[in-house]
Amino acid sequence: MIRKILLEKLESFLNGKISQDALYEWVLSRVCEESYEKTVQGDILFKETMQAILDINHDDVKLRPDRSDLEYCRRCLMGEEDFASIPERIKKRQEQAQPRSVLKDPAVQIKIFKMYRGYTVLFGISSLAVNMLVAIKPDLFKISAEAGVLKEAIGHIIYAMVILLPPERSARGKFFYPAVVILGLGFIYYWWMSFSISFKLAIHPLMAFVIAPFAGVPASLGVFLLLRAYRSSKRALLMKP
Incomplete structure (x- = not known):
């Protein structure tokens, strides 16, 4: 009623x-x-x-x-x-x-992450090539073949090889933890190097952010992509019946 x-x-x-x-x-x-x-x-x-x-x-x-x-x-x-x-x-x-942000579009996100990956690959290839030359022919760079220089070059080569590996592969199994350590150390080193160069050249510290796209930024993206791949792999495991 x-x-x-x-x-x-x-x-x-x-x-x-x-x-x-x-x-x-x-x-x-x-x-x-x-x-x-x-x-x-x-x-x-x-x-x-x-x-x-x-x-x-x-x-x-x-x-x-x-x-x-x-x-x-x-x-x-x-x-x-x-x-x-x-x-x-x-x-x-x-x-x-509500207007949907373009950045929330899955297709756009995939393109962005591919660009990030391409950026880190170029960085890894450059680092690998330069440091292999340093290790093999230090004379080209007018560097004496000292043990410390060779060790540093080998460290960069290992880092470059890790960052060149697809994040999806690095995120699986036991290799994830060494990869996190290596990329994490690279992240610290390349940001330190960005600021160190600006201090050595006696320029404003903010100029480190001009250098960063060639060092700190790709190193940061390497860590980010690895952690993202790890999270995705964990989510995929949870969704399995």
């Missing part, structure tokens, strides 16, 4: 027979009744329809319904549609109305 009365009032409003204020006042008077909570107990459709009529009159409501929500409630009261939560319906509509 109470649903029938609500439906009649709602239809009168939607058909322009009564004003929004009149509908609001009627709902408010019913909500203020002592027996209201008992009346709506177990009747989600009735309760949310009443709440929607109240909320539509208040601009400060976060999930404010509109006329389409009241029309939806009418159809549900008439049995034409199955009822779903009004707040959830409003949330979904608001999310769809």
